Amino acid sequence: MIYKKKDLVIDGFKPELLGKKYSTPLYCYSLKNIKKNIIDLKKNFKKINPLICFAVKANSNKILLQKIGRLGLGADVVSMGELMKALKSGIRPNKIVFSGVGKASKEIIYAIEKKILLINAESKSEILEIEKIAKLKKRKVDIGIRLNPNTDAKTLSQISTGKRGNKFGVSEKNFLSLVDYVKNSKFLNLKCLSVHIGSQILDHKPYEKMLKVIDKVISKTKFNFEFIDLGGGMGIDYENNNKKLNFKKYASSIKRFLKKFNSKIIFEPGRSIIANAGYLISKVIYIKEGDKKDFIIIDAAMNDLMRPALYNAKHKIIPTKKNGKKINKIYEFVGPICESTDKFSAVKKFQKLNEKDFIVICDVGAYGMSLSSNYNLRPKPAELLIEGSKIRVIGKRQSLKDLM
Numbered sequence: 514m515i516y517k518k519k520d521l522v523i524d525g526f527k528p529e530l531l532g533k534k535y536s537t538p539l540y541c542y543s544l545k546n547i548k549k550n551i552i553d554l555k556k557n558f559k560k561i562n563p564l565i566c567f568a569v570k571a572n573s574n575k576i577l578l579q580k581i582g583r584l585g586l587g588a589d590v591v592s593m594g595e596l597m598k599a600l601k602s603g604i605r606p607n608k609i610v611f612s613g614v615g616k617a618s619k620e621i622i623y624a625i626e627k628k629i630l631l632i633n634a635e636s637k638s639e640i641l642e643i644e645k646i647a648k649l650k651k652r653k654v655d656i657g658i659r660l661n662p663n664t665d666a667k668t669l670s671q672i673s674t675g676k677r678g679n680k681f682g683v684s685e686k687n688f689l690s691l692v693d694y695v696k697n698s699k700f701l702n703l704k705c706l707s708v709h710i711g712s713q714i715l716d717h718k719p720y721e722k723m724l725k726v727i728d729k730v731i732s733k734t735k736f737n738f739e740f741i742d743l744g745g746g747m748g749i750d751y752e753n754n755n756k757k758l759n760f761k762k763y764a765s766s767i768k769r770f771l772k773k774f775n776s777k778i779i780f781e782p783g784r785s786i787i788a789n790a791g792y793l794i795s796k797v798i799y800i801k802e803g804d805k806k807d808f809i810i811i812d813a814a815m816n817d818l819m820r821p822a823l824y825n826a827k828h829k830i831i832p833t834k835k836n837g838k839k840i841n842k843i844y845e846f847v848g849p850i851c852e853s854t855d856k857f858s859a860v861k862k863f864q865k866l867n868e869k870d871f872i873v874i875c876d877v878g879a880y881g882m883s884l885s886s887n888y889n890l891r892p893k894p895a896e897l898l899i900e901g902s903k904i905r906v907i908g909k910r911q912s913l914k915d916l917m
């Protein structure tokens with residue numbers, strides 16, 4: 514994404530023209546960025562050679578999943594819907610892991626029938642349920658057990674998952690007794706220890722701590738885990754301040770860890786694969802002037818992009834055409850929804866905007882469309898993919914008829 518003269522250009526296309534042609538609000542993805550992110554991840558972790566399972570919850574667009582699958586990634590799914598979509602997108606079952614605290618029986622049955630790589634269980638009750646179903650199906654099912662390593666991910670509390678008080682995983686004590694139970698089960702095959710301490714992690718130290726905990730716990734079990742699933746969570750630079758997880762340091766601590774344990778590493782990244790490949794193009798409907806602050810009312814709202822309302826997340830907003838005119842008051846970008854939290858960000862430095870101008874909200878490829886809703890009975894936006902010199906509609910805009 515660069516400005517050519519005055520126009521913003523994303524991989525050769527002007528978002529303003531896309532907005533005019535396909536209407537707004539409009540999600541637009543860059544395949545180039547997705548490829549770059551995957552290559553980058555693979556390169557940095559080359560010596561570890563992990564199985565990379567894309568966290569489908571970050572973005573479940575079928576065409577994007579197809580592309581990601583063809584680039585060699587598997588999938589991390591958390592529901593039957595995500596599992597079906599991953600399979601329909603051509604991702605092979607032996608590259609799919611199933612996470613989540615509340616897998617229903619029919620989801621477990623489906624996962625077993627489809628012979629996925631691993632069901633990562635999160636409680637004793639779930640393990641008993643998987644065992645019961647496996648017995649009925651006369652199968653030995655490969656499972657992982659998710660450990661809660663009680664590690665602070667130093668990220669937003671809403672997206673932190675690896676502390677004692679969180680609902681995810683089991684404590685060390687329970688982990689040890691569950692390992693003993695599963696080892697002796699006729700219908701379960703213990704293959705994996707899994708963890709996931711949180712999302713948007715920018716510091717490698719929590720990962721280091723997590724690895725130390727895993728090291729200690731595995732040593733106590735004296736069990737040889739074929740897989741260690743380290744989850745996702747790799748953070749990205751949303752605010753352009755060069756704060757981003759240092760892959761190299763994370764890779765070195767994993768390499769140290771692997772000197773002791775001969776396991777295959779699994780990653781479940783979502784955000785780091787797709788966040789910076791997504792743009793939300795939107796148009797200014799009205800400008801409501803105030804003394805100190807103008808409200809820039811755009812046609813995208815919290816139903817299209819929920820992250821700011823839900824986590825107070827910051828996303829860069831940029832104009833699609835530079836006009837060189839400065840403002841001397843605050844611009845607050847808000848949507849049309851009848852909620853005070855329907856706002857994107859307030860900025861001091863921006864160019865002067867006019868009604869009908871276009872803007873782009875950046876880094877929305879992860880947890881953008883996948884968290885969207887029909888709140889206020891607003892149809893969900895269309896999705897485009899820039900694929901080389903081509904534009905492809907990969908998600909149709911919902912119509913009002915769809916909602917009636």
Ligand code: LLP
Pocket residue numbers: 568571589612613672709711712713744745746747781782783784785820824879880884
């Ligand atoms: N694996 C598990 C078990 C997870 O729960 C998650 C995310 C991931 C992998 C992928 O994490 P990532 O690499 O994307 O950080 N809606 C929030 C993020 C919630 C993440 C939930 N779990 C947001 O918009 O920031």
